[in-house]
Amino acid sequence: MKILVTGGAGFIASHVSEGFIRAGHSVVIVDDLSTGKRENVPSAAKFLQHDITDFAGMEQIIADERPEIMNHHAAQMDVRRSVREPLFDARVNIVGALGLLELAVKYKVRKFQYASTGGASYGEVDTVPVDETHPTRPICHYGVSKLTLERYLFLYKHLYELNYTVMRYPNVFGPRQNPYGEAGVVAIFALQMLRGDQPTIFGDGSKTRDYVFIDDIVRANVALLEKGDGEILNIGSGVPTSDYQIFELVREAASYRGDPKYAPVRPGEVAHIALDGGRVRIVAGWEPRTSLKDGIARTVESIRQSNACLTNS
Ligand SMILES: NC(=O)c1ccc[n+]([C@@H]2O[C@H](COP(=O)([O-])OP(=O)(O)OC[C@H]3O[C@@H](n4cnc5c(N)ncnc54)[C@H](O)[C@@H]3O)[C@@H](O)[C@H]2O)c1
Numbered sequence: 001m002k003i004l005v006t007g008g009a010g011f012i013a014s015h016v017s018e019g020f021i022r023a024g025h026s027v028v029i030v031d032d033l034s035t036g037k038r039e040n041v042p043s044a045a046k047f048l049q050h051d052i053t054d055f056a057g058m059e060q061i062i063a064d065e066r067p068e069i070m071n072h073h074a075a076q077m078d079v080r081r082s083v084r085e086p087l088f089d090a091r092v093n094i095v096g097a098l099g100l101l102e103l104a105v106k107y108k109v110r111k112f113q114y115a116s117t118g119g120a121s122y123g124e125v126d127t128v129p130v131d132e133t134h135p136t137r138p139i140c141h142y143g144v145s146k147l148t149l150e151r152y153l154f155l156y157k158h159l160y161e162l163n164y165t166v167m168r169y170p171n172v173f174g175p176r177q178n179p180y181g182e183a184g185v186v187a188i189f190a191l192q193m194l195r196g197d198q199p200t201i202f203g204d205g206s207k208t209r210d211y212v213f214i215d216d217i218v219r220a221n222v223a224l225l226e227k228g229d230g231e232i233l234n235i236g237s238g239v240p241t242s243d244y245q246i247f248e249l250v251r252e253a254a255s256y257r258g259d260p261k262y263a264p265v266r267p268g269e270v271a272h273i274a275l276d277g278g279r280v281r282i283v284a285g286w287e288p289r290t291s292l293k294d295g296i297a298r299t300v301e302s303i304r305q306s307n308a309c310l311t312n313s
Contacts, residue, residue: 004069027045198258198260210240249296
């Protein structure tokens with residue numbers, strides 16, 4: 001099948017694109033390189049540098065390429081930027097994405113796969129882990145904007161029979177995650193420790209998150225090409241891991257000897273979240289396979305290998 005992947009120069013969707021290519025599909029990547037890197041794009045994929053918020057340009061691309069599947073990962077995904085610049089966040093995550101839905105209907109795309117977020121959509125939760133029936137109460141603009149597209153997908157299926165699968169991701173980690181960003185604590189800690197810098201934990205270390213390694217996320221995307229139609233699915237392990245546990249696991253993998261320093265919790269961050277993946281196990285037979293320890297070891301090794309610890313860009 002021909003699959004158009006947005007955001008394919010970024011961390012997650014570059015791996016997803018590789019997974020699609022390995023499964024025999026042909027991949028066209030659209031990315032404006034705002035946070036993604038050209039070198040992340042698999043050589044077997046066609047690459048078009050383009051901003052998804054440019055509707056006319058995107059229409060030309062879709063009209064030329066005629067993809068059967070749209071896999072949408074491009075996003076403004078910085079929680080703090082979303083709070084500082086809510087209009088920009090909405091322009092990319094809502095208006096840009098809505099344009100893609102319009103084009104998916106017009107050009108008869110078979111299915112729209114959407115990379116949503118569990119952590120930012122549910123907000124503070126009543127129980128851990130949460131399943132998909134739990135209320136969504138985002139506490140940051142990014143959570144609202146990501147969730148809004150889920151609502152539009154439901155609407156576009158209802159009105160125009162656009163087929164879709166929503167994947168609510170947990171904290172995804174692995175090679176190529178930006179260690180200089182604000183999010184992606186495994187990569188950030190790893191880089192700091194490899195440089196001999198003391199990592200900062202925001203809060204007292206007890207905040208918990210659900211961590212899933214990138215290879216498992218790729219398997220979910222591939223499996224859900226043919227399954228999970230019209231569904232919203234948590235792609236989670238259901239296991240909460242604290243910031244301090246992550247610190248300890250990265251410390252072991254990076255052979256670091258120090259302790260963390262602590263700073264106040266940042267706005268927009270929930271205290272606890274883990275995503276119950278029971279539904280996707282039933283629908284697609286998916287569950288994570290890579291242990292946290294192995295995934296962290298591979299992530300630390302990739303940062304060591306890339307010499308990212310020696311450069312600053
Ligand atoms: N990383 C996580 O743990 C996580 C968790 C939940 C959801 N997600 C979702 O997964 C997706 C990918 O996240 P990631 O961690 O790989 O981030 P990333 O920043 O590495 O990838 C996003 C990609 O989108 C591109 N992009 C941004 N705005 C664009 C625009 N207007 N037009 C075209 N391209 C644009 C960027 O250049 C980048 O390559 C996002 O939609 C994010 O909301 C990620």
